[in-house]
Amino acid sequence: MANIAFLGLGNMGLPMAVNLHRAGHGVIGFDLSPSSRAQAAAAGISLAPDAPTAADGAECLITMLPAGAHVRAVYGSGVLTALAPGALAIDCSTIAVADARAAHELAHAAGLVALDAPVSGGVGGATAGSLTFMCGGTDIAFQRAQPMLAAMGKRIVLCGEAGAGQAAKICNNMILGISMIAVAEAFVLAEKLGLSHQALFDVAANASGQCWSLTSYCPVPGPVPASPANNEYKPGFATALMLKDLRLADEAAETCGANTELGHHAATLFARFAEAGGAGLDFSGIITGIRKGS
Numbered sequence: 001m002a003n004i005a006f007l008g009l010g011n012m013g014l015p016m017a018v019n020l021h022r023a024g025h026g027v028i029g030f031d032l033s034p035s036s037r038a039q040a041a042a043a044g045i046s047l048a049p050d051a052p053t054a055a056d057g058a059e060c061l062i063t064m065l066p067a068g069a070h071v072r073a074v075y076g077s078g079v080l081t082a083l084a085p086g087a088l089a090i091d092c093s094t095i096a097v098a099d100a101r102a103a104h105e106l107a108h109a110a111g112l113v114a115l116d117a118p119v120s121g122g123v124g125g126a127t128a129g130s131l132t133f134m135c136g137g138t139d140i141a142f143q144r145a146q147p148m149l150a151a152m153g154k155r156i157v158l159c160g161e162a163g164a165g166q167a168a169k170i171c172n173n174m175i176l177g178i179s180m181i182a183v184a185e186a187f188v189l190a191e192k193l194g195l196s197h198q199a200l201f202d203v204a205a206n207a208s209g210q211c212w213s214l215t216s217y218c219p220v221p222g223p224v225p226a227s228p229a230n231n232e233y234k235p236g237f238a239t240a241l242m243l244k245d246l247r248l249a250d251e252a253a254e255t256c257g258a259n260t261e262l263g264h265h266a267a268t269l270f271a272r273f274a275e276a277g278g279a280g281l282d283f284s285g286i287i288t289g290i291r292k293g294s
Contacts, residue, residue: 013064023151068099104162136164173245184287233285242283
């Protein structure tokens with residue numbers, strides 16, 4: 001079992017840290033938010049007064065932070081030098097590929113082993129310990145990370161070298177964002193044509209229109225009882241987070257010269273929905289914006 005410094009105890013980070021603790025790892029956490037620290041303490045996570053203290057002598061650093069700027073700030077501070085020599089640094093945040101590669105370089109310069117390992121599965125997956133980890137780094141880093149990642153997830157994939165985990169994450173979520181819009185538009189069209197939600201679901205779920213956004217996360221109430229549509233679109237995976245990932249994909253496409261017209265348009269539609277008040281709703285709630293034409 002490892003001694004782990006866990007930085008970022010928000011909606012995703014806290015249940016991940018709890019699962020590490022339950023698996024027998026020693027976890028010392030820190031978060032800038034007083035409310036997050038209070039929730040972590042209530043969940044049994046030991047806390048440090050600051051990030052370098054949390055990292056002091058730890059064999060593994062795990063970060064789950066909002067943006068690349070935060071990861072760069074942590075990796076560029078005294079946190080890495082506070083870790084045990086040769087420690088493993090795992091970043092589970094969803095950030096730009098360039099930021100992930102910069103974090104790897106900072107970790108390597110400090111004599112550490114690094115892995116970018118963004119996740120899929122949302123808060124539910126983090127709580128259940130069933131996340132998917134998309135990893136970028138060396139085989140050595142990947143093998144060393146297995147005991148920690150296995151405590152938090154069910155599927156762990158090495159996608160390639162530094163930054164490959166982030167690349168896989170934004171490509172996957174671009175597919176997800178586009179497909180949810182397509183499913184939502186189809187249901188809105190069906191409504192106007194007098195076709196019931198259940199009828200469309202029964203056909204499309206067993207025909208060529210079948211996809212995860214339909215069969216596991218249907219954006220209308222009824223056909224998939226566990227989907228957020230049955231709970232007033234409470235996330236789940238918030239629209240603001242989907243928009244973040246689509247913008248990361250858009251930026252990456254521009255940087256490398258890829259043509260992603262649908263991805264770009266999906267980002268535009270989710271931005272419009274977020275600005276109209278949907279940022280805190282589940283991303284499947286975009287169907288409500290499509291119905292309104294916004």
